[in-house]
Amino acid sequence: MVASSRLFNVEALELEFSNGKRCSFERLVRGGKGLGAVLIVPLLDKETVLLVREYGAGVDRYELGLPKGKLDDGENNVQAANRELKEEIGYGAGRLQFVMSLSLAPSYMEHTIDVMLATELYEEKLAGDEPEELEVVPWKLDDIPALLATGECTEARTIAALYIIREHLK
Amino acid sequence: MVASSRLFNVEALELEFSNGKRCSFERLVRGGKGLGAVLIVPLLDKETVLLVREYGAGVDRYELGLPKGKLDDGENNVQAANRELKEEIGYGAGRLQFVMSLSLAPSYMEHTIDVMLATELYEEKLAGDEPEELEVVPWKLDDIPALLATGECTEARTIAALYIIREHLK
Numbered sequence: 001m002v003a004s005s006r007l008f009n010v011e012a013l014e015l016e017f018s019n020g021k022r023c024s025f026e027r028l029v030r031g032g033k034g035l036g037a038v039l040i041v042p043l044l045d046k047e048t049v050l051l052v053r054e055y056g057a058g059v060d061r062y063e064l065g066l067p068k069g070k071l072d073d074g075e076n077n078v079q080a081a082n083r084e085l086k087e088e089i090g091y092g093a094g095r096l097q098f099v100m101s102l103s104l105a106p107s108y109m110e111h112t113i114d115v116m117l118a119t120e121l122y123e124e125k126l127a128g129d130e131p132e133e134l135e136v137v138p139w140k141l142d143d144i145p146a147l148l149a150t151g152e153c154t155e156a157r158t159i160a161a162l163y164i165i166r167e168h169l170k
Numbered sequence: 171m172v173a174s175s176r177l178f179n180v181e182a183l184e185l186e187f188s189n190g191k192r193c194s195f196e197r198l199v200r201g202g203k204g205l206g207a208v209l210i211v212p213l214l215d216k217e218t219v220l221l222v223r224e225y226g227a228g229v230d231r232y233e234l235g236l237p238k239g240k241l242d243d244g245e246n247n248v249q250a251a252n253r254e255l256k257e258e259i260g261y262g263a264g265r266l267q268f269v270m271s272l273s274l275a276p277s278y279m280e281h282t283i284d285v286m287l288a289t290e291l292y293e294e295k296l297a298g299d300e301p302e303e304l305e306v307v308p309w310k311l312d313d314i315p316a317l318l319a320t321g322e323c324t325e326a327r328t329i330a331a332l333y334i335i336r337e338h339l340k
Contacts, residue, residue, distance in 0.1 A: 005173040005180045007196040007278065012175070013227065015301075023301040025227035026177040028198070056276030057183065057195035063276040100318060102326040104274050105281075106226030106233040108177065112324070131185075131193040145337060148270060154282070156272040156326040163333035167315060 007031045028109045035071040037111070038081045039102070039157055041165045042067065042089060042118040044138060049162065050089050050121075053135040053152070064137060064150065065158035068113065081116040087128030089136045094120025099164060102157050115161045117168070141166050177201045198279045205241040207281070208251045209272070209327055211335045212237065212259060212288040214308060219332065220259050220291075223305040223322070234307060234320065235328035238283065251286040257298030259306045264290025269334060272327050285331045287338070311336050 003010040009029045016022045030036075042050045049066075056063040067088040071080040078096045086092050099115040139147055144162055147153045173180040179199045186192045200206075212220045219236075226233040237258040241250040248266045256262050269285040309317055314332055317323045 003173040003175040003178065003180070005182070005196055008173060008178070008180050008198060010173070010175045010178050015225075015227065017225070017302045019302050021301045026175055027228045028178060054277070055185075055187070056273075057185065058197045058279040059273055059276040059282070061276075063273070065276070101324060102329070103226075103229055103233070103324040104326060106229045106231075106235070106325050107224070109228040111275075112229070113326075131191045132187045132189050148334070154271060154273040155276050156274060156283075156330040159272070159334070160326040160329035163337075164318070164329065167333075 002026065026108065028111070030110055035073070035075075036077070037068060037070045037113045038077050038084060038116050039066050039068040039113045039161055040081045040085055040116045040118050041099075041161055042085055042091060042093065042121060043141075044121060046169070047140055047142060048138050049141050049165075050091070051137045051139050051153075052088050053137055054130070055132070059154075062152065063155060064147070064152040065155045066161055068157075077114045077116060081118060083126065085118055086124050086126035088130070088134050090123060090125040091121040092124040093118035094122065099161075099168065102160060104157070113157060115164065117165060141169075172196065196278065198281070200280055205243070205245075206247070207238060207240045207283045208247050208254060208286050209236050209238040209283045209331055210251045210255055210286045210288050211269075211331055212255055212261060212263065212291060213311075213335075214291060216339070217310055217312065218308050219311050219335075220261070221307045221309050221323075222258050223307055224300070225302070229324075232322065233325060234317070234322040235325045236331055238327075247284045247286060251288060253296065255288055256294050256296035258300070258304050260293060260295040261291040262294040263288035264292065269331075269338065272330060274327070283327060285334065287335060311339075
């Protein structure tokens with residue numbers, strides 16, 4: 001462990017490849033309890049996905065994307081997805097389906113996130129830990145290019161998940 | 171700055187929202203000279219994209235994805251993309267087009283990467299800094315679901331870029 005803060009831990013490692021070459025790497029490992037995370041694709045109907053507009057401290061602007069969050073202690077990905085949905089968009093889901101895990105930057109981050117398809121939505125609000133109410137924005141799943149053209153939706157994980165689900169539903 | 175290593179720097183910040191609520195954040199900022207990065211979509215022909223199989227220290231396994239890398243001093247994104255192509259797949263590109271910037275995790279990372287579409291490929295090899303020769307894997311752009319089904323392609327940035335380009339070319 002070469003550096004750590006409240007949220008981040010950095011590990012250094014030295015590896016030997018099968019050709020005998022040795023190399024030093026650094027990688028970011030999950031902070032806290034390392035419990036994993038979920039990215040939720042909430043479908044209001046067969047065509048409409050619900051996005052949230054949320055402040056992103058990393059890029060210092062508002063980003064339009066899918067709801068997501070970390071697992072709490074003792075939760076599985078279905079439970080975490082349903083809680084995050086209720087906190088961030090004010091809906092629960094009658095059905096939650098694991099689609100696939102996405103990695104962020106396999107060369108230097110351990111992090112992955114589980115993409116969860118949420119359907120059979122019903123209204124239910126839970127208080128979350130967000131500093132302000134998130135704006136919920138419905139979007140047609142057919143019109144991802146227009147979403148990208150807004151300049152507000154730049155996150156690779158959201159974009160990948162939207163396209164994967166669109167193809168999955170065809 | 172609350173933590174730093176050879177590759178990573180972590181900043182702590184305290185923000186006040188328009189509703190008066192104050193919140194502490196941590197974010198990962200670009201290490202080194204912070205010059206940005208490129209993700210290249212090299213098209214051998216209208217249907218075939220070239221992927222590389224590369225060891226990912228973050229996830230500790232081989233990942234199948236698009237070639238990418240950081241900008242060197244004095245390079246723009248077109249120059250960096252052409253150099254990375256020559257180093258990683260043994261081709262240069264007669265044409266390089268900026269498509270869009272993707273963010274990784276807007277809530278806690280500053281990082282973005284420029285997606286570059288590379289066409290009119292010609293063979294040219296440059297020695298790179300990779301510890302071993304990368305395996306080049308051609309893939310049909312029409313068949314992203316089969317790529318995801320291999321379990322070897324999990325990176326959100328690669329998946330997002332492939333779908334974006336596929337739609338862009340239609």
